[in-house]
Amino acid sequence: MKPAANRSFRPCPLRPVVRGGAALVAVLCLGATLADGVAERSVALAFGALVACGELARRPAAGVREPAPLGAAGALSYALLGDVAGQPTHHGVAQTVTAVLAGTLLGSVPHVARGDGITLDHLARRVLTVAFAAVCFQPLFNRGAFDGWGGPAYVPLLLALLTLTALCDAVLTAASAHARTGWPFGRLLREEVRGMAGITSAVCATGAVMALAVAVAGLWALPVFSVPLLLAQLSFRRYAAVRATYRQTIASLARATEIAGYTPAGHARRVAALAVAVGRDLGLAGPDLTVLEYAALMHDIGQLSLVDPVPAGATAALPAAEQRRIALLGGAVVRRTGVDPAVAVVVERQADPWREQPLAARIVRAVNAYEEKARDAGPGGSWTALEELRLAPAGDYAPEVVESLARVVRRQRPGRRNGRGPRRRARGLSDPAGAG
The missing domain is CATH 1.10.3210.10 (Hypothetical protein af1432)
Incomplete structure (x- = not known):
């Protein structure tokens, strides 16, 4: 008997729905971007490169909710971007998803070459989360609902949007875990919600701060705010290595x-x-x-x-x-x-x-x-x-x-x-x- 393997649970109906929905969103956004052209190309290139760098630094590990925090923060910041150095942007939802998708795929090329490439669940989660944030933010910002990035309604609306985006990410992550393990979706979702106080909240906060900083200082703010997150990711990687060694020691004692x-x-x-x-x-x-x-x-x-x-x-x-x-x-x-x-x-x-x-x-x-x-x-x-x-x-x-x-x-x-x-x-x- 192999208790670790859970091979008899029924296939999760959410998995094909999530993957199919992400594929549909990606195709529609790519088609719309190709038809309308790319707005603010330098901005799209900068954020796409940031997402790609985040994926290059990705180190998948068991139990890690977000293996590429810099890529996730960069994708979220582009979805929440309304101004660049005080000038309004016009990239919209379709271009946001397209740039994030391109950066994610480009940054995953070395991982694919080593045989540990990006998973479809990770890619679907990234596409749907970014699309959700962009759909909620971009139309409202363009219509003036936020009264500009310095308006009184900006902070409460942005906090509400970040909370909803984190919940969306938790639902998608729980669905993926349910498909892999067969554990009850409700329990997995509660665990993900409890874990939002960790890396998920850090990614959301960094993405929002990046968007605000770019709105004021321009694209130079991206490398400035990327360095702390990269250092934190490096520290976490070392911690994960120490923890893995610790567990191996306990297993050897056992x-x-x-x-x-x-x-x-x-x-x-x-x-x-x-x-x-x-x-x-x-x-x-x-x-x-x-x-x-x-x-x-x-x-x-x-x-x-x-x-x-x-x-x-x-x-x-x-x-x-x-x-x-x-x-x-x-x-x-x-x-x-x-x-x-x-x-x-x-x-x-x-x-x-x-x-x-x-x-x-x-x-x-x-x-x-x-x-x-x-x-x-x-x-x-x-x-x-x-x-x-x-x-x-x-x-x-x-x-x-x-x-x-x-x-x-x-x-x-x-x-x-x-x-x-x-x-x-x-x-x-x-x-x-x-x-x-």
């Missing part, structure tokens, strides 16, 4: 029990992947999800202190007192490694009665027991293990975690008869996928 023969190969990785999936289903995000992943990777590290290994590393079958002793030993080891103390707390409390545990410890306890039971049961083990967790004594496993685990397993396993649970046979439960 494999110590496998190398020593205390636990089966891949057990910690499987528990961590499934625990993260359950955590997302229950609404965990950000640092809480990271703590859960690290604790799940290191949940068995206390077994290194045992003289006699537990058969197959199956701690769920041990007496409660022995489980708590191993958990406390594991917490002590985690504290000595310098890992976040919150991880050690989860490892220490994974064997406590579930009502006394934090949510992360409840998840690790239930997922570890499920993985061990499903592995030992052989074919049909997934549903048998879930049933055993449901029928366990009241203090063993949190009911909401077990039900969340069942939902995750159903999403990862095809062949169920309905959405309520696995099919039953005369002699018990059978795994529809035919694998444990």
